Amino acid sequence: MGELGVEHFLSLSAALFIIGMMGVLIRRNILIIFMCVELMLTAANISLIAFGWQMHSLDGQVFVLFTIAIAAAEAAVGLAIILALSRRVHTVDVAEIHELRD
């Protein structure tokens, strides 16, 4: 570990991804789940750039650009759904939303 290598970035990416995943599993507030999903996406982005950085390739960065764009669209739609949910069923607790299905 004497030199800054791709392992460092991958480890960081893994840590962020797992924290995000645990957040999704543990929390019930839909907004926090949303944030954790964003965290996981970012973790994936770090990996993509890290590999590209190691292999002297820019493809990883282009992928990340697309990911960010898709994440923006996802955020817009997701947040709109949350807003609509809050208006219609008065909760953003996923467990309760689940119960409202039937």
Next chain:
Amino acid sequence: MMTTSETTPSVADFPADYPSTGSLSISEDRTLDDGSHLITLNMGPQHPSTHGVLRVILKLDGEVIVDCDPVIGYLHRGVEKLGESHRYAQVVPWTDRTDYVAAPLNNLGCVMAFEKLCDLRAPERAEYWRVIMAELSRIASHLVWLGTHALDIGALSMSLYCFRERELILDIFEAFCGARLTTNMMEIGGFSRPIPPALPGMIRDFLKIFPERMKEYAGLLDANPIWLARTKGVGVITQEAALSYSLTGACLRGSGINYDIRKAMPYLVYDRLDFEVPLGTYGDVFDRYLVRMEEMRQTIKIITQALDHVEKMDTPLMAYESAYVIPPHKGTMTTAEDMQRHFVWVIKGFSPPVGEAYVGIEHSKGELGYYVVSDGSSLPYRFRVRSPDFVNLGVLPHLAQGAMLADVVALIGTIDIVLGSVDR
């Protein structure tokens, strides 16, 4: 939304949680049927643009107002009750304190009510001077309205320009009666003091300056897209609504209803003066703005005519022949009889005949009515003030529903309230 029905709906017709005015409290937030969460916003009584101490409780859905409830009474000083415990001549100064931005107009209404009670009329020359002072006061009042209304909507400089011109009018008042704000200018029976020789010149100067300045205001606001966007189509009062809320003044005429007391029931010498009444077409904030601006121009016309006329006159200013009028001050220094008469009038006041009188005048804000009942004593039995902005303020909830938060300040401004007059 106003519904016109044959019978007045009773309280029982509405469900308990029906959003009606007068029922809002700041402690409860409410959720609408469609799930929108309402925020309660308590606006005032300490708020920069509620024109004093008006308090408005708003229920907001985001920025849109669902419900609005004006709460008044923070400036209530019991002017009507005070009027019933003072002798007639002493009541007039209290009226200064109701609509304090247009004190001479208040004085005028009160004095005219008392004169009607005593069946007495001021001399013609005094009536001309009353018209001049009342119309100057109307401009002063409209300038405060314009300045604060524009300031509320965000045009910062407007207020300073307006107060600059208002200073000129206040200087005229000061030269005329010695006071600037609470003038106590009108007296029962005319004017007991002579007109200062410099006064006509001061008024002429003002008449020369003001139309130019009016052009500046209009140039700053009329052609301003943001001003148009903020005022056009906002706060529309339909004619039905204007009538059913008994609006008067520019709020009524802005909706296109032709009712100006100076024309409809001419008092003083208004029937001898040539002026026009502006009427709006759409009844929105911008129409009321245009109406008031045009009123100021017409007022200039009125003052010019009245001044031209009165400067040639050399008749008395006071109806001294009446017993209800304060005796001349001049004789008190030389003869005992005059001094006694004066003394008795001042100490005991006068007792008008038993009866009642109502006089409504066209105040800058609408119909200002004074209703006096005399039981033959030297104190009014009943003294009632129909203040125009109190009545006009009633339309605020109607206007505010469905408007946006930023519109509320525009609406409060367009109704043109002075809390001293609303609360009395």
Next chain:
Amino acid sequence: MPWDLIIFYMLAAVCIAAALGVVVATNPVHSAIFLVLCFFNVAGVFVMMGAEFLAVIQVIVYTGAILVLLLFVLMLVNPDDLPEFHQGKPVQRVVGGLLGLILLLEIAIAILNREVVGVTGTATPEAIAAVGGNTQAIGRLLFSDYLLAFEVVSLVLTVGVIGAIVLALPERLGEKVVQRKGTISLGHARGVDMEALGEGTPEGEAPILSGRGGFAKASGGRKLVMTNDPDEYTGA
């Protein structure tokens, strides 16, 4: 220890701490603040990998737009609808933690034992500097090899925006008010008459910077009706 390693550890430490904060914070707004902090440091990490353009995009899009929107929604949503600290049921918590640990182990093994099988690309730092920098290099790649993907992504964004608008649009309809003119006057038999008057159409939304209404018109392009007679009807 070299400088870049120290900086990386600093960034990574803050990043992970902030990420933990996102998950643990009781208040969603605090979570969002932690997420902003985390993304900022991720941007720093991007810079360390030579992805300056993406670092800035990360800040502009994620922190500047997505999280602002998130906070916006957080403030719009009724606070009562937000459960205060609904940790999952104990089973959920244990399973979540366990799965996370297993995944961490797997990934750790993968990272430590991995071999490079790909072919080294051509985008060496020298090559990137030759075309003018990271931004230019990405731009060239984006508009040559990835042009189709780029177009598809723009389409997705457009659809996303429209979808969001449709979802969040409240159903409100403006009411049209028909305007009339009339008079009340003591000189008139009924006092009020509004029948004989023409109907005006109300002005809708006032024009801003548009042709209608326009600039610099006297009286805002509107005319007042001037009347001299109290009994005069002021219609058409």
Next chain:
Amino acid sequence: MDEPIWLKFIVAFVIMNVLLVGMAYMTYFERKVLAAFQDRMGPTRTGPKGLLQPLADGAKLLGKEDLIPGSADKWVFFFAPLVVFVTAITSVAVIPFGTSFDVAGQTINMTIADLNIGALFVLAISSVGVYGIILGAWASSNRYSLLGGLRAAAQVVSYEIILGLSLVGIFILTGSLNLGDIVAEQSRTLSIGPFEISNWFILSQPLAFVLFLIAAVAETNRAPFDLPEAETELVSGFHTEYSAFRFSFYFLGEYIAMIVMSLFASTLFLGGTDGPGSDSHVLLGILWLLLKTILFLFFYVWLRATLPRFRYDQLMGIAWKVLLPLVLLNIVVTAAVRLAVNS
């Protein structure tokens, strides 16, 4: 980038302090200009011609009681003003105050951080500044503040788009996001027939310039786009509950953001340090930049003195229905012209 790091710190330190003093006197400038607009005197009592007024204001602000509402979120409440201040002052790092010059054997680069993505950096930082407003508004637990925060969030996100896209035309013409390159591009003189005109982007991108100005005013929350703090509606909006030291950070942040936005606009559209004699004298270049900046600052004050405030829905309507199509049109036209000229 060859200069030692301590020299960088000195340059940064000097520029930052100049900026802070400039901010203080920006308030004085605003009050005086506003007073002139409004037919009054402005500050006159503190020092000659009121010149010490900013210092007095500062001393007063620091001496006030620092109130924190009981129901406020203390940490966020504490943290939010700093965000506004720090982000405002950070963006100045990429503004080129001239090219490098040599003093005592050291080459001093007049840009603190000569980033390749300088223009985007300014945008990114200014988009982060809104957190200070939103979080401060939320932490105050005051409804006026909350509404101000909501308005700020929607406004900044919308106008950020206009701000960014209005610069794309410049990027197309320059081929670089580096502010130094953009200034260099504008320093060229074009000869059209017998005339020699400078290549300032205000001439080739007039529409973008207008759009940028509008968006910049909205981005800095100044009149007529000062909805988040609309004092006549929201009673100062997001900083209703702030006082004393914390309030002064918001205040500093707002004015520094204005100055930075003006510097940014001068750099992008008015040639930055370019001007007669700026090639040979670095200081003359800085002077030109300052003059242009003051021009923009005057524009800010002018707007404030003249225009009423927009309503929230109108603000949004303008951004999405008027400005966005225009800014896209500008990009398309610029790209087409560039293509036509190149081929």
